[in-house]
Amino acid sequence: MTDARPEVIRKAQAARAAAAEMAACSTAVKDRVLHAMADALIERRQYILDANSADVRAAREAGLAQPLVDRLLLSEKRIAAMAEGLREVAALPDPVGEVIAGGRRPNGLLILKVRVPLGVVGMIYESRPNVTVDAAGLCVKAGNVVILRGGSEALQSNAALVRVIGEAAHGAGAPAHAMQLIETPDRAAAQELMRLNQYVDVLIPRGGAGLIRAVVDHATVPAIETGVGNCHVYVDESADLEMAQAIVVNAKCQRPGVCNAAETLLVHRAVAEDFLRRVGPRLVEHGVELRGCPVTRGILPDAAAATETDWATEYLDLILAVRVVESLEQALDHIAAHGTKHSEAIITRDYARAERFCAAVDAAAVYVNASTRFTDGGEFGLGAEIGISTQKLHARGPMGLRELTTYKYVIHGAGQIRS
Amino acid sequence: MTDARPEVIRKAQAARAAAAEMAACSTAVKDRVLHAMADALIERRQYILDANSADVRAAREAGLAQPLVDRLLLSEKRIAAMAEGLREVAALPDPVGEVIAGGRRPNGLLILKVRVPLGVVGMIYESRPNVTVDAAGLCVKAGNVVILRGGSEALQSNAALVRVIGEAAHGAGAPAHAMQLIETPDRAAAQELMRLNQYVDVLIPRGGAGLIRAVVDHATVPAIETGVGNCHVYVDESADLEMAQAIVVNAKCQRPGVCNAAETLLVHRAVAEDFLRRVGPRLVEHGVELRGCPVTRGILPDAAAATETDWATEYLDLILAVRVVESLEQALDHIAAHGTKHSEAIITRDYARAERFCAAVDAAAVYVNASTRFTDGGEFGLGAEIGISTQKLHARGPMGLRELTTYKYVIHGAGQIRS
Numbered sequence: 001m002t003d004a005r006p007e008v009i010r011k012a013q014a015a016r017a018a019a020a021e022m023a024a025c026s027t028a029v030k031d032r033v034l035h036a037m038a039d040a041l042i043e044r045r046q047y048i049l050d051a052n053s054a055d056v057r058a059a060r061e062a063g064l065a066q067p068l069v070d071r072l073l074l075s076e077k078r079i080a081a082m083a084e085g086l087r088e089v090a091a092l093p094d095p096v097g098e099v100i101a102g103g104r105r106p107n108g109l110l111i112l113k114v115r116v117p118l119g120v121v122g123m124i125y126e127s128r129p130n131v132t133v134d135a136a137g138l139c140v141k142a143g144n145v146v147i148l149r150g151g152s153e154a155l156q157s158n159a160a161l162v163r164v165i166g167e168a169a170h171g172a173g174a175p176a177h178a179m180q181l182i183e184t185p186d187r188a189a190a191q192e193l194m195r196l197n198q199y200v201d202v203l204i205p206r207g208g209a210g211l212i213r214a215v216v217d218h219a220t221v222p223a224i225e226t227g228v229g230n231c232h233v234y235v236d237e238s239a240d241l242e243m244a245q246a247i248v249v250n251a252k253c254q255r256p257g258v259c260n261a262a263e264t265l266l267v268h269r270a271v272a273e274d275f276l277r278r279v280g281p282r283l284v285e286h287g288v289e290l291r292g293c294p295v296t297r298g299i300l301p302d303a304a305a306a307t308e309t310d311w312a313t314e315y316l317d318l319i320l321a322v323r324v325v326e327s328l329e330q331a332l333d334h335i336a337a338h339g340t341k342h343s344e345a346i347i348t349r350d351y352a353r354a355e356r357f358c359a360a361v362d363a364a365a366v367y368v369n370a371s372t373r374f375t376d377g378g379e380f381g382l383g384a385e386i387g388i389s390t391q392k393l394h395a396r397g398p399m400g401l402r403e404l405t406t407y408k409y410v411i412h413g414a415g416q417i418r419s
Numbered sequence: 420m421t422d423a424r425p426e427v428i429r430k431a432q433a434a435r436a437a438a439a440e441m442a443a444c445s446t447a448v449k450d451r452v453l454h455a456m457a458d459a460l461i462e463r464r465q466y467i468l469d470a471n472s473a474d475v476r477a478a479r480e481a482g483l484a485q486p487l488v489d490r491l492l493l494s495e496k497r498i499a500a501m502a503e504g505l506r507e508v509a510a511l512p513d514p515v516g517e518v519i520a521g522g523r524r525p526n527g528l529l530i531l532k533v534r535v536p537l538g539v540v541g542m543i544y545e546s547r548p549n550v551t552v553d554a555a556g557l558c559v560k561a562g563n564v565v566i567l568r569g570g571s572e573a574l575q576s577n578a579a580l581v582r583v584i585g586e587a588a589h590g591a592g593a594p595a596h597a598m599q600l601i602e603t604p605d606r607a608a609a610q611e612l613m614r615l616n617q618y619v620d621v622l623i624p625r626g627g628a629g630l631i632r633a634v635v636d637h638a639t640v641p642a643i644e645t646g647v648g649n650c651h652v653y654v655d656e657s658a659d660l661e662m663a664q665a666i667v668v669n670a671k672c673q674r675p676g677v678c679n680a681a682e683t684l685l686v687h688r689a690v691a692e693d694f695l696r697r698v699g700p701r702l703v704e705h706g707v708e709l710r711g712c713p714v715t716r717g718i719l720p721d722a723a724a725a726t727e728t729d730w731a732t733e734y735l736d737l738i739l740a741v742r743v744v745e746s747l748e749q750a751l752d753h754i755a756a757h758g759t760k761h762s763e764a765i766i767t768r769d770y771a772r773a774e775r776f777c778a779a780v781d782a783a784a785v786y787v788n789a790s791t792r793f794t795d796g797g798e799f800g801l802g803a804e805i806g807i808s809t810q811k812l813h814a815r816g817p818m819g820l821r822e823l824t825t826y827k828y829v830i831h832g833a834g835q836i837r838s
Contacts, residue, residue, distance in 0.1 A: 224812070
């Protein structure tokens, strides 16, 4: 094991030192920086693709599973999409400087609550190299310095990306250390970063449940948990069953590998036979493996038997757990016991049940008669997102530029003292 | 050492189970609960005072310092003040249910961002028993369940208080476990509470630097750091020196034991001799011990010599570190190196320097020409406060009822699926 401390501490100190200059960049400079980063990605794409080839070759030699190799793989098209993403961030409104609230107090003090950058953001993430560029771009626009820690299998790609966009950013007016990559491959490097409270303001882990858990367990820097989604669709006895079918198929199959895909279907007993006989074959046609409770298996004999583990699993795959419940309340209890506070949906025509579901479910996003797949910064109108928070502090659900800021109080006085 | 786990886990589970009922309480019920808590404090004051006498007796026997005994001591007047505090919280607007933002998306989805309670709040705090009542009251109004962990020297007092207000709250419509006190005295009990992520949503530590550090180091539950304030007043060369004197004396002396009191005075060299010759004797008259840099001691020979430790110390006492600086920029560097991101003030008549100070200082509250002592929920118009955040996630500066909430997205659809 190499000693990760020197690199991590050196880069964290450089980040801290760059934070004030980054925070002071005007909107015009930040937007110019973002376009320069985009231009550089296109111009130097071959350099990036060569680095990526080395990662992909190593991953194949190491026997990495094909879907993971796919996530790692860059192409001209993917690089162009990253560049386009940066230009879209440039086009978003600058969140910094907004006066969120304010007014004059009886003693004459003028108190302004002003939106300011977070400072130094530590991003810890897994394989996809596009996260490197997305995170750097969003941090630039929000006036933050970012320290990036990607997956070791993407190290060459990420190093090339950060070199290209970092040099371009600096050339266009950002500080030299506005974006840095931790390159020491050991887990110790990530753990060191998580505990540098004097240099790092916030950690945003983005990846699977294991990564998130490691950050929660080891970090002393404040962190925002993201992304683990064991999402449910509950089909009420009063549901429009045609609508319910479309939503269940969409929530499960449209993109099964993402956090807002549905993992468990809950069906009210009164409509279970009718609904499952209709939706079951459609799901199977889409390649979905069903794992049902005993009642479900009575209706769909080909479904496998669900275990307790199934109710708790985020499959991220074409697998759906199915449970028949006796009532809305039993569905709510199931969601409270097994949900991850991400996205939950009810399909119903009953007003009171819709209201009850929205009030009772403790999650970032609660849906009536829509697919859980909409929990997304773009779909919510935030423009872009750096992750989806599943905790309750600071930000909940999709986090856009505004969620990458904090505020400070600026108080203008005329000699006031407290009596 | 007793085993803290059974009590802490049992109470945390009970809190989790009560959270949904507490969150669903109407404003009318919550306000009735708060008044019932206040009434009960007055009615059962003798029971509370008897319990407090036992704590005070034990503290004296254990040789606790007199100021700490004073903080522990309850009286009829202090109990009446606690009751009045609860009635003031009842009079504040209910933060829960506010629609913070919302609108219809192009696909017809109506997305509402709705303010909701945090859920289960863990309060870890030190000696003063009034924090027990303040925290319980604020949590009730924000729809949260609270688990209280006070200092062991206040255990009898806190147990009596929680029994009295808890029974009254339940009698008036709150869940039976809306407020609970962890009574196992070991530090292990607090550490257990800090790691119960499945039951506790947020930790709010309130106390000295040691307590805050212990929470930051050991907690896996998201925590809000509060209250450590190494606050500075910088007297610029362009300052109105009369105003500066009044502000420095107020910031240091009006209540030296609190987090928003000034701990270091920075003075521009151009006015150092004039200003320090004026303010030095006034501070000494107020009983302040001065600890100065060499230049300061050249002007005020009676000042002790300040060491590096002094620049970093939150005295919470009638001691003031004094440093003469060459420029505004040197003052900013000093604050960046030693400040705790709490409250910082500049005294100046120069517009550009005021703007520069406000933009450059990274703190919860930045003042121009006013005392740092105003950083307070009441003074900021928040009505009441549960603490002052010195971190950047979720809330910064004074935290009132709104900062004891989070939000969720409620999405109303008509069958929308994602394409």
